[in-house]
Amino acid sequence: MLTDIEISHRAPEPKEYNALRVSAGLSPKDLEGARTGLQNSIFAVVLRDPSKQLIAMGRIVGDGGCFYQVVDIAVDPAYQGKGYGKLIMAELMGYLDNTAPKDSYVSLIADVPADGLYKQYGFEYTSPKSVGMFKRY
Structure with a gap:
């Protein structure tokens, strides 16, 4: 139930961050890289x-x-389908709506079928004008 959940804007610790990523089907990150990245977040939503x-x-x-x-x-599988992804996106979009300067560019890489969630918040596919690219180290 949403009312039993604590919402904060303090990034999690690297070990718990990695544990959530793995449980949600994402790849783990190097702990030192995670520590640096989490500390340098512009904004975080943690449930x-x-x-x-x-x-x-x-x-x-x-x-x-x-x-x-x-x-x-990322949402732990035991909590998926309960609106937590929408809650996170609403918090993130609220931050952007209130702070992002005019003409700023907000992007994301969407795993399917999560792209349906992001479309609800106004995100559009870049293709065919552009495509996402990456390089992993």
Whole structure:
């Protein structure tokens, strides 16, 4: 139930971050890289259950002026389908609506079928004008 969940804007610790990523089907990150990345978040939304267990999160990263990227949208499988993804996106979009300068660019890489969630918040496919690309180290 949503009322039993604690919402904070403090990024989680790297170990719990990795545990949530893995449980949600995402890849784990190097702990030092995670520590640096989490500390440098522009904005984070963290959901915890009554026992303070991390159950969901999302972040915004970027330069804070021209470019923003929505990352790390993850919900523990035991809590999926209960509206937590929408709650995270609503918090993130509220932040952007109130702080992102005019003409800033907000992007994300969507796993299917999560793209349906992001479309509800106004995100559009970049294709065919552009395509997402990445390089992993």
